[in-house]
Amino acid sequence: MNETEFLSSLARRSSDPAISWLMKLTLDQPDLISLAAGFTDNETLPVAEVGALTTELMRDDAAGRAALQYGSTAGDPELRKLTLERVCAQDGITPSAALTADDVVITNGSQQLLYLLSEVLCDPGDIVLVEDPTYFVYLGICEALGIEATPVRLEPDGISLDELKRTLQRLKDGGALSRLKFAYLVTYFQNPTGWTTSFEKKREAFAILRHYEAAAGHPIFVLEDAGYRDLRFTGPDTPSLKSLDPANERVAYSNTYTKPFATGIKVGYGVLPRPLVRHVLRSKGNHDFGSANFNQRLIALALRSGTYDRHLPKMQAGYRRRKELMGDALKKHFPSSAQWQEANGGLYFWPELPASHDTSRDGAIFRAALDAGVLYVPGDLCFASSPLRPKPKNCMRLSFGGTPSAQIEEGIKRLGAVLRTRGL
Ligand SMILES: Cc1ncc(COP(=O)(O)O)c(C=O)c1O
Known part of the structure; x- marks a missing residue:
């Protein structure tokens, strides 16, 4: 039986979401430094706050039942x-x-x-x-x-x-x-x-x-x-x-x-x-x-x-710190031919390499980065197909959100070394 003959046209149009294989790579290789995931900062997650809110939600039968219905x-x-x-x-x-x-x-x-x-x-x-x-x-x-x-x-x-x-x-x-x-x-x-x-x-x-x-x-x-x-x-x-x-x-x-x-x-x-x-x-x-x-x-x-609202500034300060860590590491370890801008918020850096350097999943840089124990999101995934231009393959998305802060510089250092060995 043809594997897809029983599927809807929607299912046949759908390929594996990149997010799934990126997450799988991270889970399969636990010592990988992932600069790929759009995960949020583990260190500032509001554990105690959510504990207190849950207790309050369950403060009596009526309140608890209303929330559990x-x-x-x-x-x-x-x-x-x-x-x-x-x-x-x-x-x-x-x-x-x-x-x-x-x-x-x-x-x-x-x-x-x-x-x-x-x-x-x-x-x-x-x-x-x-x-x-x-x-x-x-x-x-x-x-x-x-x-x-x-x-x-x-x-x-x-x-x-x-x-x-x-x-x-x-x-x-x-x-x-x-x-x-x-x-x-x-x-x-x-x-x-x-x-x-x-x-x-x-x-x-x-x-x-x-x-x-x-x-x-x-x-x-x-x-x-x-x-x-x-x-x-x-x-x-x-x-x-x-x-x-x-x-x-x-x-x-x-x-x-x-x-x-x-x-x-x-x-x-x-x-x-x-x-x-x-x-x-x-x-x-x-x-x-x-x-x-x-x-x-x-x-x-x-x-x-x-x-x-009390949590927001803590979370923002956490990201500011991480952004600075990554920004400093990029300046120190990335070749000067890579270009990026520092954002005032969010989770990402988006370095652009000279056009001849291929960061895609099938390219040598991605494989060498994995061998060096570091993962990024290949930039070509973020470009829609268009008959008017080939998909740019020379960018990478780096997230400072979910990576433990102690690993951010090490991840960028390894990635920088990979780029340098490719002549950048
Ligand atoms: C631009 C953008 N929109 C939407 C989402 C979905 O986020 P959530 O479903 O957690 O609200 C994300 C998650 O990474 C995102 O980056």
């Missing part, structure tokens, strides 16, 4: 309300008739929201604009759902507006604009580059997308992934693209309580344009009819009690 598909009402207030406070706006807690959907990490929205908006053959490079796990969703992820070059302050215009015009000229459903933009300390989109670029990109709606014949949404917004360790916050959508018509804002608090709790959320809420809830109803109620109540209590 199923919740609703949209999520815990208090968490939805607190989430909306938090997003509004960050953006200096106030909830309005157009933007209420009913527009907030709590999900199983923000990852689930990315999937649900893509499922609700796209048929196979539809188009989503993605940053070039982009969050590689999102490219796996596109692959499974048959979405054409169409790349638009990312610059240190956001996508190239010229390339955005050219891409939209090309789609229009080729009669493909009606297949374009949304743009997926990771606007804070982007994964993999660490770059943040400036407010000016958000405004202009949004205006450009709206300009093309008439030709598309339907709304072109934006999925703003702000998953790293709270992982800022220096500099002022930037208002969201969502704040440019006061009528709540076009921008789906996604964020998460995993990265800033505890990845293991896996609670994320979306603040969604009103016309999308019902459809996302239908789809979520089919997937799981609600995320873990206990975890949501725990996060709601963390927010209400101030535990969450």
Whole structure:
């Protein structure tokens, strides 16, 4: 029997997510220094705090039973309300008739929201604009759902507006604009580059997308992934693209309580344009009819009690330290022909090597790095396929999030040695 003849077209389109084999490599080789995982900092995980919150949640039978029972598909009402207030406070706006807690959907990490929205908006053959490079796990969703992820070059302050215009015009000229459903933009300390989109670029990109709606014949949404917004360790916050959508018509804002608090709790959320809420809830109803109620109540209590806000500066200080460790190690051990920028938040460095040096999974650098006991994310995984350019193969994503701080310099030192032996 042909191994795939019984599978759905979705399953046949799906290849092994890179995240699975990267995690497997880490687990198979326990002494490997992994600079690959987007794991969060083990050292600042709020163990004592979550212990106290759990005790409080279980303080009496009624409270405990409420937390241990199923919740609703949209999520815990208090968490939805607190989430909306938090997003509004960050953006200096106030909830309005157009933007209420009913527009907030709590999900199983923000990852689930990315999937649900893509499922609700796209048929196979539809188009989503993605940053070039982009969050590689999102490219796996596109692959499974048959979405054409169409790349638009990312610059240190956001996508190239010229390339955005050219891409939209090309789609229009080729009669493909009606297949374009949304743009997926990771606007804070982007994964993999660490770059943040400036407010000016958000405004202009949004205006450009709206300009093309008439030709598309339907709304072109934006999925703003702000998953790293709270992982800022220096500099002022930037208002969201969502704040440019006061009528709540076009921008789906996604964020998460995993990265800033505890990845293991896996609670994320979306603040969604009103016309999308019902459809996302239908789809979520089919997937799981609600995320873990206990975890949501725990996060709601963390927010209400101030535990969450007291934890943030500790977590941010932890990442700042790790970022400095990695930044210093890169300066010391990497060849000067490698280029990178230091981010003010997030989890990543994104060194770019001269174009002739291949960092991909099948390339000599990746294999030599594994032999030297160090793992990184090959940069080519983060680029969508495009007929207009070959995938760049000369970048690597290095995470300072999950690696024990004592191993960060050693990992970079080994990687630097690998690069030098390759003539860099
Ligand atoms: C850009 C981006 N978006 C979304 C996610 C999903 O995170 P979670 O499901 O833990 O909220 C991640 C995780 O690494 C990410 O890097």
